[in-house]
Amino acid sequence: MSGTAMAFEKARADGRAALVGYLPAGFPDVDGGIDALKVLVDSGCDVIEVGLPYSDPVMDGPTIQAAAQRALEGGVRIRDVFRTVEAVAATGTPTVVMTYWNPVERYGVTRFATDLASAGGAGLITPDITPDSRTEWPVVADQLDLDKVFLVAPSSTDARIAMTTAACRGFVYATAVMGVTGTRATTSELAAPLVERTKATTDLPVAVGLGVSTGDQAAEVASYADGVIVGSAFVRTLLDAPGDLHALAALTADLADGVRRGR
Amino acid sequence: MSELGSTWDADDQGWFGDFGGRFMPEALVAALDELTVAWQEAMADPVFVAEFDTILREYAGVPSLLYDATRLTEHVGGARILLKREDLNHTGAHKIRNVLGQALLTKRMGKTRVIAETGAGQHGVASATAAAYFGLDCTVYMGSVDTKRQALNVARMELLGAKVVPVDSGSATLKDAINEALRDWVASVGHTAYLFGTAAGPHPFPSMVRDFTRGIGDEARAQCLELTGRLPDAIAACVGGGSNAIGLFTAFLDDADVRILGYEAGGDGVETGRHAATIAGGDSGVLHGARTFVLQDEDGQTIESHSISAGLDYPGVGPQHAHLAKSGRAEYLPITDRRAMDALALLARTEGIICAVESAHALAGAVDVARDLGPSGLVLVNLSGRGDKDMETAIDWFGLGGGR
Numbered sequence: 286m287s288g289t290a291m292a293f294e295k296a297r298a299d300g301r302a303a304l305v306g307y308l309p310a311g312f313p314d315v316d317g318g319i320d321a322l323k324v325l326v327d328s329g330c331d332v333i334e335v336g337l338p339y340s341d342p343v344m345d346g347p348t349i350q351a352a353a354q355r356a357l358e359g360g361v362r363i364r365d366v367f368r369t370v371e372a373v374a375a376t377g378t379p380t381v382v383m384t385y386w387n388p389v390e391r392y393g394v395t396r397f398a399t400d401l402a403s404a405g406g407a408g409l410i411t412p413d414i415t416p417d418s419r420t421e422w423p424v425v426a427d428q429l430d431l432d433k434v435f436l437v438a439p440s441s442t443d444a445r446i447a448m449t450t451a452a453c454r455g456f457v458y459a460t461a462v463m464g465v466t467g468t469r470a471t472t473s474e475l476a477a478p479l480v481e482r483t484k485a486t487t488d489l490p491v492a493v494g495l496g497v498s499t500g501d502q503a504a505e506v507a508s509y510a511d512g513v514i515v516g517s518a519f520v521r522t523l524l525d526a527p528g529d530l531h532a533l534a535a536l537t538a539d540l541a542d543g544v545r546r547g548r
Numbered sequence: 549m550s551e552l553g554s555t556w557d558a559d560d561q562g563w564f565g566d567f568g569g570r571f572m573p574e575a576l577v578a579a580l581d582e583l584t585v586a587w588q589e590a591m592a593d594p595v596f597v598a599e600f601d602t603i604l605r606e607y608a609g610v611p612s613l614l615y616d617a618t619r620l621t622e623h624v625g626g627a628r629i630l631l632k633r634e635d636l637n638h639t640g641a642h643k644i645r646n647v648l649g650q651a652l653l654t655k656r657m658g659k660t661r662v663i664a665e666t667g668a669g670q671h672g673v674a675s676a677t678a679a680a681y682f683g684l685d686c687t688v689y690m691g692s693v694d695t696k697r698q699a700l701n702v703a704r705m706e707l708l709g710a711k712v713v714p715v716d717s718g719s720a721t722l723k724d725a726i727n728e729a730l731r732d733w734v735a736s737v738g739h740t741a742y743l744f745g746t747a748a749g750p751h752p753f754p755s756m757v758r759d760f761t762r763g764i765g766d767e768a769r770a771q772c773l774e775l776t777g778r779l780p781d782a783i784a785a786c787v788g789g790g791s792n793a794i795g796l797f798t799a800f801l802d803d804a805d806v807r808i809l810g811y812e813a814g815g816d817g818v819e820t821g822r823h824a825a826t827i828a829g830g831d832s833g834v835l836h837g838a839r840t841f842v843l844q845d846e847d848g849q850t851i852e853s854h855s856i857s858a859g860l861d862y863p864g865v866g867p868q869h870a871h872l873a874k875s876g877r878a879e880y881l882p883i884t885d886r887r888a889m890d891a892l893a894l895l896a897r898t899e900g901i902i903c904a905v906e907s908a909h910a911l912a913g914a915v916d917v918a919r920d921l922g923p924s925g926l927v928l929v930n931l932s933g934r935g936d937k938d939m940e941t942a943i944d945w946f947g948l949g950g951g952r
Contacts, residue, residue, distance in 0.1 A: 339848075339849065340718060340849040340850040341718065341723060341724075341727050341835065341836070341850055342727070343573070343727045343730040343731060343836075344573050344731075344734070346731070347717075350717055350718075354717070354718070357849065362847055363847050386571055386834050387833050387834040387835065387842070387844065387848040387850075388847055388848035388849070389848070390833060390834055390839075390848065391831075391833055391844060391846070391847065391848030392847070392848065412573055413571055413572060413573055413837075414571050414572075415570075415572070415574050415577060417561075418569060418570060418571050419561070419563070419569055435574070436573065436574045436575070437574060438573070438574045438575035438578075439575075440574075440575055440576075440577075440578040440579065440737065441574055441575075441577070441578065442578060445574070445577065445578075449574065460573075460574070460575055463575060463734060463735055463737065463738075464731075464734055464735035465731045465734060465735070
């Protein structure tokens with residue numbers, strides 16, 4: 286079982302959902318990003334996603350776009366992403382990288398995977414490819430025992446969900462709204478049915494990303510999912526109060542409380 | 549669909565050799581699959597094909613003329629030069645073929661709204677036109693840099709009833725407009741069709757856009773045989789994303805004796821780094837849903853392209869062109885801003901035709917080839933659009949209008 290899967294298993298044994306926290310590397314700068322991610326770890330995230338800032342983030346809304354753009358303008362490189370992963374993974378919290386595909390392909394899939402593994406990274410979340418995109422990634426990930434996290438969506442057919450979960454390792458990422466990343470006031474009525482359809486095909490944990498920003502929303506999602514993914518709300522906090530890691534810690538603690546109230 | 553089924557065509561997953569495919573969020577896969585089935589069924593349906601032909605003929609001015617440019621030929625002093633006059637189409641470019649095809653398909657699929665991206669505004673205007681014609685709601689995404697420098701086209705789109713949304717993210721140009729259109733589509737895919745503006749993007753767009761534009765080459769090949777009794781020695785088109793080029797090239801791919809030439813935007817010169825010559829100056833990568841040639845840095849971040857021609861100012865290229873380049877069936881060469889503008893002026897003075905700056909790249913390349921071939925040769929150029937939209941550029945470049 287991968288380290289990520291074990292983190293979900295531990296949460297399940299505690300009778301709760303896992304909290305998965307996302308921030309892009311290099312935002313506001315590389316060291317500041319590492320500090321912020323360590324706050325997420327210390328305040329209750331069970332799994333960390335480190336975003337690799339990319340010039341053309343088609344699945345991200347304005348909040349994460351703004352952070353990624355600032356990171357790129359600050360000169361963040363792929364090697365900085367690995368340095369971030371190394372620092373966060375050293376805490377013992379499973380750390381995966383969320384990346385658009387071209388940077389991986391350009392770096393070299395095997396080289397990227399090897400350097401990720403060397404940094405202690407657990408695997409990749411790949412939002413703009415599917416298992417049938419004919420990349421080398423599934424084979425390379427298997428060789429290095431890395432997590433392969435692909436996405437399912439409300440528009441996915443049952444057959445595609447089965448194909449996708451069969452290709453996943455670690456967990457399955459359910460994008461439970463039709464739309465880009467960003468916080469939303471209400472949770473989606475599409476989420477629970479998607480999780481149900483997904484769980485019918487796999488024993489892997491299913492984590493849900495749909496713009497959760499409060500403990501109450503996290504509690505609602507935790508009632509039917511194995512994990513609650515939060516990204517934009519963390520980024521928003523850092524954009525609104527640069528350098529104020531107390532606000533970040535407080536939000537994380539509220540969300541961590543939420544995933545414990547959900548069952 | 550292409551009836552050629554030749555090695556130049558894609559497989560059933562949209563792969564042209566090593567290029568193309570579908571690198572897209574899972575959320576859009578169902579829509580792309582639905583579109584693929586609808587397109588294949590439509591192209592196999594004689595009623596759809598006949599309706600498309602009728603609309604092109606009665607509304608868009610197609611087939612366009614093949615014009616024997618004797619004055620230009622005489623001036624150049626080389627091969628006979630023929631011009632495929634796509635600049636005479638309704639809305640002033642080849643792009644009307646693609647949008648009418650995609651909008652007709654949208655109606656057939658029962659969707660009520662279309663979205664489009666645009667750089668200079670030509671595809672946006674064409675999309676707004678098709679939306680007006682078919683009674684569809686239309687939103688066009690356009691980089692905020694471009695909405696400022698192409699205010700006239702913004703006005704045209706608005707007059708046609710479209711909503712124009714300026715995009716401020718990234719470099720605020722065409723690639724970012726595509727990103728924003730994709731973000732809209734992922735949230736609206738149930739009732740919205742994405743009218744993609746070029747023969748790039750994820751499967752089925754490269755093949756589908758080619759099917760809707762290939763009339764350019766089908767007509768030109770027949771017109772050339774009728775006019776001259778032979779096939780051309782070379783054909784030429786400009787290449788940004790590559791829809792006019794693939795539209796011309798497709799009919800000639802199996803004519804092994806016909807040289808196929810694509811001219812990319814060389815900007816200030818490929819050696820300066822300020823260009824949009826994706827094949828000459830880029831590397832294999834994934835951008836906007838397909839593997840193709842991409843202008844990118846060593847971390848795979850997209851590099852902004854530069855060209856005097858907004859329609860060629862794109863850091864990617866259609867995957868079938870990448871395949872034709874790698875296989876050697878077609879050659880792709882850069883033409884600098886200066887050489888394109890010289891060709892634009894040459895055509896205006898010799899033939900009384902003001903073409904688009906995009907098309908002037910093809911013309912500049914064709915003049916080179918005509919000289920190489922000599923008087924016994926025959927060159928066919930796709931004049932993909934007209935130059936009305938480029939008068940601001942021409943005023944600045946040539947210092948026209950009494951200086952400003």
